[in-house]
Amino acid sequence: MCQMRVVLVQDGNEAVVAESAxxxxxxxxxxxxxxxxxxxxxxxxxxxxxxxFLNGRVTVMQKGEKA
Structure with a gap:
């Protein structure tokens, strides 16, 4: 079984939203x-x-925010 870490990028800062999604x-x-x-x-x-996929990380951001 493989869970992913979900990270939210907002205003240039990263916050872990879920550790084992x-x-x-x-x-x-x-x-x-x-x-x-x-x-x-x-x-x-x-x-x-x-x-x-290699590091088990999903990066999400708000619509309209610059990458």
């Missing part, structure tokens, strides 16, 4: 992140910026 759903209005032992969390207006 088991599912990430992208919707029109944002991203929903699920883990095995916690309630799912929703990040409104977020988009996936990058996925690093």
């Amino acid at each position: 088991s599912q990430l759903e992208v919707g029109e209005d944002g991203i929903r992140i699920s883990t095995l032992f916690e309630e799912p969390q929703f990040i409104p207006g977020a988009v996936v910026r990058a996925i690093d």
Whole structure:
């Protein structure tokens, strides 16, 4: 089993949103992140910026924010 770390980049700063994400759903209005032992969390207006499969990291950011 492989879980991913989800990192939110906002205003040039990075914050870990989920340490062991088991599912990430992208919707029109944002991203929903699920883990095995916690309630799912929703990040409104977020988009996936990058996925690093080798290091198990997903980087997300708010729509309209510069990369």
